[in-house]
Amino acid sequence: MKPGQKIHSRRLIYLLGAVVFVALAIALLMYLHGRGNPPSRAAAPIPVTGGEARRENVPDIISQIGTVQSIDSVSVQARVNGPIVKIEFTPGQYVKENQELFLIDPRPFQAAVDEAQAQLARDQGVLAEAQVDLARYQLLAQQNSIAKQQAEDQVYVVEQDKGTVQIDQANLETAQLNLAFCHIASPIAGRAGVLLIDVGNLVGPSASGSTSGTTTSTSTTSSQTSASTGLVTIVQMQPIYMTFSIPQSALPEIKQNQAKQPLEVDAYSQSGKLLEKGKLTLIDNQVNTSTGTVLMQATFANADEALWPGEFVRAHLVASILNNVVTVPAPAVMAGPNGSYIYVIGADTTVHRVNVDVIDRQGTIAVIGKGLSGSEKVVVDGQYRLDDGVKVDVQQTTEATTE
Numbered sequence: 001m002k003p004g005q006k007i008h009s010r011r012l013i014y015l016l017g018a019v020v021f022v023a024l025a026i027a028l029l030m031y032l033h034g035r036g037n038p039p040s041r042a043a044a045p046i047p048v049t050g051g052e053a054r055r056e057n058v059p060d061i062i063s064q065i066g067t068v069q070s071i072d073s074v075s076v077q078a079r080v081n082g083p084i085v086k087i088e089f090t091p092g093q094y095v096k097e098n099q100e101l102f103l104i105d106p107r108p109f110q111a112a113v114d115e116a117q118a119q120l121a122r123d124q125g126v127l128a129e130a131q132v133d134l135a136r137y138q139l140l141a142q143q144n145s146i147a148k149q150q151a152e153d154q155v156y157v158v159e160q161d162k163g164t165v166q167i168d169q170a171n172l173e174t175a176q177l178n179l180a181f182c183h184i185a186s187p188i189a190g191r192a193g194v195l196l197i198d199v200g201n202l203v204g205p206s207a208s209g210s211t212s213g214t215t216t217s218t219s220t221t222s223s224q225t226s227a228s229t230g231l232v233t234i235v236q237m238q239p240i241y242m243t244f245s246i247p248q249s250a251l252p253e254i255k256q257n258q259a260k261q262p263l264e265v266d267a268y269s270q271s272g273k274l275l276e277k278g279k280l281t282l283i284d285n286q287v288n289t290s291t292g293t294v295l296m297q298a299t300f301a302n303a304d305e306a307l308w309p310g311e312f313v314r315a316h317l318v319a320s321i322l323n324n325v326v327t328v329p330a331p332a333v334m335a336g337p338n339g340s341y342i343y344v345i346g347a348d349t350t351v352h353r354v355n356v357d358v359i360d361r362q363g364t365i366a367v368i369g370k371g372l373s374g375s376e377k378v379v380v381d382g383q384y385r386l387d388d389g390v391k392v393d394v395q396q397t398t399e400a401t402t403e
Contacts, residue, residue, distance in 0.1 A: 045349065045391040045392055045393035046382065046385050046390060046391070046393065047382065047393045048381060048383070048386070048392045048394060048395065049379070049381035049382060049394070049396050049398055050377055050378065050379060050380060050395075050396070050397045050398075051329040051332055051377070051378050051379075051397060051398050051399075052376070052377055052397070053326055053327070053328045053368070053372045053373075053374050053375065053376040053377075053378055054327055054374055054375075055324050055325065055326055055327075056325070056327055057321055057322065057323050057325075058327060058360070058362055058365070059321055059322075059362065060318070060321065060322055061316045061317065061362055062246055062254075062316075062317045062319050063314060063316050064244045064245060064317070065244065065312060065313075065314060065315070066243060066244030066267070066298075066313050066314070067242065067243055067310070067312060068240060068241070068242050068307045068308060068309055068311040068312075068313060069241040069310075070190070070236050070237070070240060070241070070309040071236045071240060071241055071299075072188050072190070072235070072236040073190075073233060073234070073235045073309070074187050074188055074233065074234045074235075075232075075233050076102075076184060076186065076187070076230060076231045076232050076233070076234060077205065077230055078102075078181075078231060079204075079205055080104060080109065080178050080182060080204055080205070081202070081204030081205070082105045082108070082202070082204065083104065083105050083200055083201065083202050083203075084102055084103070084104060084197055084198070084199050084200060084201050084203055084231075085103050085104065085199065085200075086102065086199065087195070087198075088100050088102065089101050089192055090192075091192055091193065091232070092192060092193070093191070093192055094189075094190070094191050094192075094237070095186045095190065095191070095192050096186065097188055098185045098186065099186050100184070100185050101184050101185060101186055101192075101231070101232065102183075102184040102231060103183060103184070104182040104184065104204075106179055106182040106183075109175065109178045109179040109181075110179055112175040112178065112179070113172065113175040113176055113179050116168065116171045116172035116175040119168050119171065119172075120165065120168035120169060120171075123161065123164045123165045123168050124168075126161050126164070127158070127161035127162060127164070127165050130154065130157050130158045130161045131158055133154055133157075134151070134155060137151040137154045138151050138154075184231065186234050187234070188234055188236055189236065189238075190235045190236040190237055191235055191237050191305075192232055193232055193233040193234070194232070195231075195232055196229060196231055196232060197229075197231050203231060235309050237302060237309075238301065238302050238305070239299050239300060239301050239302055240299070240300055240302040240307050240309070241297055241298070241299060242265070242267055242278070242297070242298045242300065242307065242315060243296065243297050243298075244295075244296055244298075244315040244317075245288070245291065245293035245294060245295050246296055246317065247292065247293055248287050248294055250319060251283075251294050253319055253320060254280075254317070254319055255283065257320055258280060262279040262280055262281065263279065263280040263319065264278075264279065264280075264317075265277075265278050265279060265296075265298035265315055265316065265317050265318070266278075266315070266316040267298075267300060267306075267307060267313045267314070267315060267316075268313060268314040268315075269313060269314075270313075270314065275307060275313060276300045276301070276306050276307055277300070278298045278299055278300035279298060279299060280297075280298050280317065281297055282295075282296065282297035284296070284297075296315075296317065298315065298317075322360065322367060325359075325369075326367070326369075326372045326373070327365045327366065327367055327368065328366055328368060328372070328378050329364060329365060329366070329380045329398055329399075330364050330366045331364075331380050331381060331398075332366070332378045332380045332383075333356065333358055334383055338355065339355060339356075339357075340355070340356050340357070340358050341354060341355050342354050342356050342371070342372070343379040343383055344372075344376045344377070344378055344379075345378065345379060345392060345394065348391075349391055349392055349393070350389055350390065350391055350392075351379060351388070351389070351390055351392055352388060352389070353387075353388045354371050354372065355371055356368050356369075356370065356372060357369040357370040357371060377394075379392065380398050
């Protein structure tokens with residue numbers, strides 16, 4: 001092959017190689033372009049939890065921690081001195097009013113009653129004799145058989161004997177009263193507490209403590225001077241009080257509504273269980289200047305003794321009723337730079353962002369003042385993946401309550 005022909009063949013090979021290289025480059029670019037821009041397709045609906053806006057009457061509740069208190073609590077005391085010979089109840093049991101609880105040894109007091117009765121009978125006999133003598137002396141004086149002075153003196157003897165009989169009657173009543181005091185009864189109906197004495201202990205209004213053994217004195221004029229300790233405490237359970245405090249800013253509304261009818265107060269446990277329903281019965285007559293609060297007192301029937309004295313509970317005071325207001329589940333309300341908003345689900349399952357005005361929150365609901373009519377479906381969970389106009393798939397629906 002001639003040199004000219006060799007050069008021509010070499011150029012042809014180079015040209016073909018360049019064409020192949022360019023073709024491969026173009027194919028590679030088209031492939032890469034196709035991978036970065038796949039064919040367009042509709043986005044899948046975003047799964048969310050739905051809820052409903054509705055119109056209802058919502059209680060305006062003020063929630064505060066309250067303390068249960070017994071209306072009446074009595075420390076049972078002995079009124080005469082003596083040893084306890086019988087305990088007639090079980091600590092912790094419910095006792096009735098006037099139910100006997102303790103018995104103090106009644107024998108010395110029974111003896112005192114017998115002595116007072118005998119003294120009264122004796123002096124009544126002396127009085128009767130003096131009255132007979134007076135009648136006879138007056139008759140003899142009229143007949144001038146005795147001196148008038150003797151008849152007049154007998155009048156004073158009769159009056160003195162009458163006074164003696166009255167003293168005896170008073171002494172008898174005192175002895176009978178002391179005998180009755182041996183039977184210690186409950187002054188109120190309620191639940192008995194811890195027993196503070198045992199059988200055999202010496203008790204009394206001037207006993208020096210719970211000392212076992214023989215009594216050193218059984219009269220009410222014992223030389224012992226120390227005050228007696230209580231025997232047991234009885235607390236009234238039905239009805240029962242609960243006290244709690246509210247901010248002074250809520251006072252005008254509460255006073256106004258309480259004047260119409262007693263406001264409802266519900267007692268809840270710390271775990272959220274409804275224990276008892278009651279009524280507001282007292283608004284304190286002054287504001288606590290250190291806390292800016294007002295003391296309230298509610299009364300509960302407590303028929304099943306769900307409330308216990310000293311217990312801490314949550315008081316829900318129904319200050320008023322918001323009538324026919326729009327409510328939604330509280331988690332549906334989102335906070336944005338321009339205020340609160342809610343995603344409303346349209347008929348085509350497309351969501352629309354709606355600005356709302358939240359006027360109150362009670363339990364798991366939010367009360368809406370503006371923005372909703374009360375018939376919309378709203379997104380309760382899953383809002384963070386949403387935007388205006390996005391399609392959603394409602395997986396479940398939640399219900400909200402004011403509890």
